[in-house]
Amino acid sequence: MMNNEHGHVAVVGGGPAGMVVGLLLARAGVPVTVLEKHADFLRDFRGDTVHASTLTLLDELGLGERFAALPQRRLDRVMVQLDAGAAQLGDLRRLPGAHRHIAMVPQWDFLDLLADAAEEEPTFTLIRNAEVTGLLREGSRVTGVRYTDRIAGTVHDLPATLTVACDGRGSAVRAAAGLRPRSFGVPMDVWWFRLPRREGDPVGGVGRLSTGHFVVTLDRGDYWQCAYLIRKGGDATLRAEGIEAFRARIAALLPWLADRVGELASLDDVKLLEVRLERLRRWYADGLLFIGDAAHAMSPVGGVGINLAVADAVAAARILAPVLRAGGRVPVAELRRVQLRRWWPTALVQAAQRIAHRGLLGPVLNAEPSGPAAPVALDGSGDLVLAPARDLPQPLRLLRRFPALQGIPARLVAIGPLPEHAPAWARRRQQALTRP
Known part of the structure; x- marks a missing residue:
């Protein structure tokens, strides 16, 4: 078990948001444990797009060459086929920067890459087959999580200075905290x-x-x-x-x-x-932070959910790592800063999705x-x-x-309305894939 010298973080959910926030905090020297419900990442994901903003982030983390070695297809234009014929909606070759495409990669390969990189950091731990069933509390403050080992059936408590919920739109942590998101109708x-x-x-x-x-x-x-x-x-x-x-x-x-x-x-x-299209009004409580789909479930319109979740993770790590390194509690004001940073791009994208629902998809x-x-x-x-x-x-x-x-x-x-970039302390030179 990690010590609490710099403030231990429990991350619930080993999806893109959970693995990215775990990797970045570990590179800051913060003890972090990611709890993943399943034994591996080999599940039938369908949101397997990695957008240009995330590809740039991987370069900054020194993982671009490893990612490029993964089996993938690249999308550099967006077409729509009408009854009258085809038309081009978007040309990604006009994007700025090195990545003028969207990569379609099996998500289990992407998550394995992030897990491998994180496990190179001495303060990182990944526990698989760990199903979170409740929160630990001291008064109104969340002080960690309770989880069940799905293989042994044993129950464990994991104390934490901060718990980060990245467990998706059906978040068990959100339910345990008694929070309900605001839901927007979808057609x-x-x-x-x-x-x-x-x-x-x-x-x-x-x-x-x-x-x-x-x-x-x-x-x-x-x-x-x-x-x-x-x-x-x-x-x-x-x-x-x-x-x-x-x-x-x-x-x-x-x-x-x-x-x-x-x-x-x-x-x-x-x-x-x-x-679903929904959003928590408040993404935090004392000792607890929600990011990704746990904070805001997105419509599949645009396929942007993964990349917004990754951006949440980067912002959370950049804002909270200095506080966690200093030790002690994480002030609620710092958790509020994460939501203030990520709320408006999330609300903007969801507003665009709602317009697409009302103006196009619903009538069609x-x-x-x-x-x-x-x-x-x-x-x-x-x-x-x-x-x-x-x-x-x-x-x-x-x-x-x-x-x-x-x-x-x-x-x-x-790229989106507010792409996030890796903080200086998390950046590395490009690392080639070393696994056989």
């Missing part, structure tokens, strides 16, 4: 599924939009990660229609995938994500299709055939006429 849930990818398919990410339908396909190399948006609460109704109806729907929307929709053996291959999903969707055309190289400019909505016509404008949505998604 959709998401069905996730995979289909094989073949030579001649389009490259990168494609959003397919038609009246009553919206599906996103993400190029993962040998397969497509697909997200089919459904009306909120519509899961049971659609499942009652059966797998054949769903296969036919996808084949009609994306004819270039029609020859492989049979790979969906049953609707057991289609997983439901219940979309609630509309009844007037007939079969128009076929999607591919050229000889597998690229989507562009729609005539006259058939595009005005915003898309402007983006095509003035391509420099495509850098604006690219920057909003790939």
Whole structure:
């Protein structure tokens, strides 16, 4: 068990936010223990995008070359396929800096990389199979966590000067603290599924939009990660229609995938994500801080949740490390500083997502299709055939006429409103991957 010489930190949750805050605090010399509920990171994550701002952070931490060695696909433009044809929404090649793309990397590889780097620090500990079941308290102050070893079944108390909750939108720590987030209504849930990818398919990410339908396909190399948006609460109704109806729907929307929709053996291959958009009013209590999805669950619009969580972690480590190194309690005012720093970019992104819900996704999903969707055309190289400019909505016509404008949505998604940078004490020179 870590000593409390500099103020021990318990981090609940070994996702991107938890591993990044643990790594940075350990590099500051702060004793930190990350509690991860599972035995490993090998789970079916779907939010596997690492955006340009996070790629820059990895460079600053000396981990850029290690990350580049991971299997990945790169997305440098954002396309939407309408019934009239394709249009380009964003061009990431116009981004500033070294990373003009979004990397799509299996999240377990990303988390293993962060864990390996953190475990090189003498003050870092990762405990797996540790399910947090409660909080330790002295009066109104949180003084640590209680967790169960899921293998041995034993119960342990972990005292901590500060507990950082990074355990996602279903946060057990948040429930134990008796906090409920403010919820914003959303018009959709998401069905996730995979289909094989073949030579001649389009490259990168494609959003397919038609009246009553919206599906996103993400190029993962040998397969497509697909997200089919459904009306909120519509899961049971659609499942009652059966797998054949769903296969036919996808084949009609994306004819270039029609020859492989049979790979969906049953609707057991289609997983439901219940979309939430919510935010805690206060992200802290005495001895306790919430970051990432535990503080603010994001809509999948833009795929920015992971990168906002990582930015939260960087800001928290930079603000709190000097206090933790000094020892003693962490003043509530310092925890408030973290929320003040990260609240406005979070609220801004959530506001943009709410506008997208109301102005685009809600009307599309609630509309009844007037007939079969128009076929999607591919050229000889597998690229989507562009729609005539006259058939595009005005915003898309402007983006095509003035391509420099495509850098604006690219920057909003790939970098965000307030990218965070590694503090000087956490930076390292680039380190090549040394594991066999």
